[in-house]
Amino acid sequence: MSLTIQKVEPLDIKLFQNPTVEYRGIPFWAWNCKVTKDLIDWQLDFFEKMGFGGVNIHTRVGLDNEYLGEKFFQLVKYTVEQCKEKGLICWLYDDDRFPSGAAGGKVTRNINYRARDLLLTEKYETNNTKKKYLLNGFSEDKASFEKAIASGEKPKGYYLGAYHLVFEDNILKNYSNI
Secondary structure, three states: OOOOOOOOOOOOHHHHHOOOHHHOOOOEEEEOOOOOHHHHHHHHHHHHHOOOOEEEEEEOOOOOOOOOOHHHHHHHHHHHHHHHHHOOEEEEOOOOOOOOOOHHHOOOOOHHHOOOOOOOOOOOOOOOOOOOOOOOOEEOOHHHHHHHHHOOOOOOEEOOOOEEEEEEOOEEEEEEEO
């Protein structure tokens, strides 16, 4: 059985009073325990009885199945099949927990694939460092940063440069690399 999404234009009062699945709510369905076929069947029955148009599988803290593992994909496929049989729409949230894009830490486990940003700060002076503008936990340059990563350390970042800025009336008038 395949799901057919009905397109009706313009929206009429009868459709508004008894909307088809594509016009109904589709809640985030937290997978935050040991997910089994029996649990899927039981919960899908409730979603159907509650009048939802489908579900959005959203893995959360507590998921006891390996995220992106073979069993996980078997359960997702099973859920899609069960939703089709019930005439429900099934969505799979694009990632495991938050932040999106990290795949529950699988992507960001390797520090080279983590988000990058530039840190602009006012003057910092630290003890025990060669550069008086270097922040604690940061490497002196990209080479030492990569060396630290290779040895298993997790430095916060690396030093790019320091500038002396001169402002007049909140307008940058002059700057120099120091």
